[in-house]
Amino acid sequence: MDRNTIIRALSDLADEFRIGTKLFSTEDLPEAFHQARIHNKWFTKENIIASVNALADMISDEPTVEKWLGKYPEPKSKAKKILLVLPGNIPAVGFHDVLCTLLSGHSAEIKLSSDDKFLIPWMLRTAEKYFPKWVSRTHYHEGLISDFDAVIATGSNQSAQTFETYFSRKPRIIRHNRSSIAVVHDTDGDEELIKLGDDIFMYFGLGCRNVSLVFIPEGFDKQRLFDAFLPWKRLEYINAYANNYVYYKSYFGLSKEEPLDGSFYLLRENNSTAAPVAVIHYSEYNSIDQVKQFLSENKENIQCAVSAQNDIGNAVKPGQAQYPRIDEYADDVDTMAFLAGL
CATH class of the missing domain: 3.40.309.10 (Aldehyde Dehydrogenase; Chain A, domain 2)
Structure with a gap:
């Protein structure tokens, strides 16, 4: 897909996300949203709707998405297997890592958090009609796997130390509590x-x-x-x-x-x-x-x-902390550059 097609597809996907949250505001549908709320006491209806809508806003900001994609080379023809160990502290928080991996042309080998098992699979199923090639490049795993080329893992301070040791021979991004x-x-x-x-x-x-x-x-x-x-x-x-x-x-x-x-x-x-x-x-x-x-x-x-003031450097305005742009990376580590360099 060329970049303009990707930008339009992401905007259409965002509309699908918003349809899902609008439905969930009045009913227990989509089923994945309902299951997420039942499974995790912290995933209230309000929080699920807020998170999915924030992701929809992120991927539908077309000028920012266009500028973001333009910074990186076209995806390589030979896909690498990227193990994604996703967090589950807030709803669908690992979606950005999955999106970066798939847009980079790689395969997403996803280890979902036990606290967030339903939302990201729903988002990727919803994306299938816009990004049909993602289907063959998305795989879910119950535990850690050995057949992968690089890893992006997020966890607690303790688990991050374990990840650093366990994945020490692989290219990696390891994130801890912040x-x-x-x-x-x-x-x-x-x-x-x-x-x-x-x-x-x-x-x-x-x-x-x-x-x-x-x-x-x-x-x-x-x-x-x-x-x-x-x-x-x-x-x-x-x-x-x-x-x-x-x-x-x-x-x-x-x-x-x-x-x-x-x-x-x-x-x-x-x-x-x-x-x-x-x-x-x-x-x-x-x-x-x-x-x-x-x-x-x-x-x-x-x-x-x-x-609220421009006095401490790279700060966000009050009320914007939970609405990162697509080109803002956790821990300020450029995930797309990491994936492009593999």
């Missing part, structure tokens, strides 16, 4: 803080692009954060999330630590980039240079940074 940070300014408006709430609470904070650490200026009125995050108070009615809130409230109480209580989350003064579900870390700064130094020292643990 989190995201945000910088708040005295000049930020209420609307920007409300959008920051989306970056924190979407998908219950389980994604690597979810903000778990917020930098605020010294003396900043934290009540502004409490007010801005109220639209997400509905999370207290989700048992899995509410249980985490209750647990960590008790845990910190027993340890004599007193985070601020937002009634459905805890705002804890701590500069760790990783925070548990229902806990938000914050740290005060008196100079933006402090934040820049922190970013430099912790870049291996940070997926993205959110800021």
Whole structure:
């Protein structure tokens, strides 16, 4: 397929994704969406719809897709077997790796996460009429395989270390846990803080692009954060999330630590980039240079940074953390370049 045909096909596929989410908003169809929700307590209807729609927006942004595809050579005629060990922390989060592999002309040897077994197969079945050659180049595996040429694997910090050892003789991209940070300014408006709430609470904070650490200026009125995050108070009615809130409230109480209580989350003064579900870390700064130094020292643990101002380099605007473009790569490792170089 030539690039213009690919761009149009991706746009048509995005429309199919949106048809699926629109149907799911009122019924328990498509069946794959329904099964995904039943199988994983964190995959609520809201989260499945949000993730699939975000992917639809990503692949239908035709100017960005055209520019993205133009950066790489035409797919090689001889396909390599790419083992894809996919994550399952948020719905269909591994789709970008699958898409890159297939658009690069390779075969996708997919090891689905046990937490996300239904959505990506549905997406690829839906893609068959637009990309019929993908059918023969897509294979699913219950466990790890030995017959492959390269691997892209995502997991926890512990499993990433195991992957590095296990796949040490193969070309590879290995990803581990990362989190995201945000910088708040005295000049930020209420609307920007409300959008920051989306970056924190979407998908219950389980994604690597979810903000778990917020930098605020010294003396900043934290009540502004409490007010801005109220639209997400509905999370207290989700048992899995509410249980985490209750647990960590008790845990910190027993340890004599007193985070601020937002009634459905805890705002804890701590500069760790990783925070548990229902806990938000914050740290005060008196100079933006402090934040820049922190970013430099912790870049291996940070997926993205959110800021309403253009003061910390390559940041996304509030409310955009969960809507990456097709040319934005996890861990800032160019997956398409890796695949083109095999």
